[in-house]
Amino acid sequence: MALNQPIIDRARSEGRTVLNEVEAKQLFKKAGINVVETRLAASKKEAVSISRELGLPVALKIASPDIVHKSDAGGVRLGLGTADDVGKAYDDILAAVKKKHPGAKIQGVAVQKMARPGLEVIVGMSRDEQFGPVLMFGLGGVLVEVLKDVSFRLVPLTERDAAEMVREIKGYPLLEGYRGQEAVDISYLEGLLLKVSAFVEHNPALKELDLNPIFAYSDGALAVDARVILEEDRH
Secondary structure (H helix, E strand, O other): OOOOHHHHHHHHHOOOOEOOHHHHHHHHHHOOOOEOOEEEEOOHHHHHHHHHHHOOOEEEEEEOOOOOOOOOOOOEEEEEOOHHHHHHHHHHHHHHHHHHOOOOOOOEEEEEEOOOOOEEEEEEEEEEOOOEEEEEEEEOOOHHHHHOOEEEEEOOOOHHHHHHHHHHOOOHHHHHOHHHOOOOOHHHHHHHHHHHHHHHHOOOOEEEEEEEEEEEEOOEEEEOOEEEEEOOOOO
């Protein structure tokens, strides 16, 4: 599945290699990966309007190519249940981000509907200079930074690779349903890894990507945050 070229062309024409979250999710959606519908608001009024269209409650997140860790920058507000909450959160996010990152380029604020909670997992990719693209899977959210419980395989993945990646992590019992917790759809996660692998394989413009967290359920999975970094345009 080839990339959505207009998104890439626009980013490169603006001198960007980092896509905003809305752009990244559009790419993943085209690749057949379930993502939370997310739209970019350029003003408080637009954020309130989008939140009503998507249906409250919603989450707001700063959209900036210069800010990787949005939460650390004060750029995330969750569970906003009213239009007033959305408007206040929009102002608060901009104020917090401008204070912590005064030089950051701000494209707006991403608005997305709150997703049903699930077990958090991560799928990521980076390019090794010698071996090429390497896919990663593990427990997601902040756990990936604390536990570093992840597995790796070279792209392209086989079905066996995907099955092994899921089962290699120490947290695999959580996926099976630990101490009464609902088991997640492991075969769906295997298929998700294969989709991301195929997406990466056919798109050499991708340098790095992260889907984190992905909420894994008993009946599928849903990516609620996404990051894409492109290779520099050498033309």
